[in-house]
Amino acid sequence: KNQVEQSPQSLIILEGKNCTLQCNYTVSPFSNLRWYKQDTGRGPVSLTIMTFSENTKSNGRYTATLDADTKQSSLHITASQLSDSASYICVVSMNTGFQKLVFGTGTRLLVSP
Amino acid sequence: EAQVTQNPRYLITVTGKKLTVTCSQNMNHEYMSWYRQDPGLGLRQIYYSMNVEVTDKGDVPEGYKVSRKEKRNFPLILESPSPNQTSLYFCASSLSAGTSYEQYFGPGTRLTVT
Numbered sequence: 036k037n038q039v040e041q042s043p044q045s046l047i048i049l050e051g052k053n054c055t056l057q058c059n060y061t062v063s064p065f066s067n068l069r070w071y072k073q074d075t076g077r078g079p080v081s082l083t084i085m086t087f088s089e090n091t092k093s094n095g096r097y098t099a100t101l102d103a104d105t106k107q108s109s110l111h112i113t114a115s116q117l118s119d120s121a122s123y124i125c126v127v128s129m130n131t132g133f134q135k136l137v138f139g140t141g142t143r144l145l146v147s148p
Numbered sequence: 149e150a151q152v153t154q155n156p157r158y159l160i161t162v163t164g165k166k167l168t169v170t171c172s173q174n175m176n177h178e179y180m181s182w183y184r185q186d187p188g189l190g191l192r193q194i195y196y197s198m199n200v201e202v203t204d205k206g207d208v209p210e211g212y213k214v215s216r217k218e219k220r221n222f223p224l225i226l227e228s229p230s231p232n233q234t235s236l237y238f239c240a241s242s243l244s245a246g247t248s249y250e251q252y253f254g255p256g257t258r259l260t261v262t
Contacts, residue, residue, distance in 0.1 A: 066247035078238050078253030133245040138190030
């Protein structure tokens with residue numbers, strides 16, 4: 036079964052600290068892996084997209100890693116800010132010839148002052 | 149500004165009363181899709197459209213209809229809403245249906261069916 040699992044479900048960190056969110060997937064055939072940020076009451080916004088051959092991709096203070104062999108990805112947030120408080124969703128795109136996305140349930144991050 | 153818009157943003161209705169949620173994008177995107185988001189579940193695809201007049205079922209199409217008469221618009225129709233369709237709905241669009249293209253999401257429509 037095609038699944039994307041994320042951990043932890045929720046996380047509270049102090050402003051200025053770093054954190055890492057995890058994503059494991061069992062999706063096949065694999066095309067790419069995406070991380071989205073979803074603010075409360077808003078639509079998801081793309082942070083990174085990584086293909087099979089990419090190990091790391093950064094977007095400002097966000098750095099995503101991908102290990103296609105173990106089917107794991109992580110999202111590292113550096114020097115967290117209050118505005119980082121959101122849900123972070125890991126999404127795997129299947130290589131079906133057209134877009135077929137499998138969504139994780141997200142990690143809810145709260146950055147505390 | 150390039151964006152996906154949805155209307156209404158919030159809707160409370162009663163069982164059986166037909167409703168339409170509109171979705172429009174101004175990016176000339178070919179691919180559009182509807183998702184629902186429920187607590188504890190990832191986003192699930194309802195319907196998608198690869199281009200004008202081309203639509204297909206996603207993973208949870210029961211109780212929904214769509215149409216794509218124009219490239220920019222992709223309305224979601226609930227002919228006879230039921231309480232189990234209470235959810236947060238997102239429309240998304242992408243330049244193409246190819247697997248490498250980014251999807252842009254609308255702001256969401258929170259629907260409550262009583």
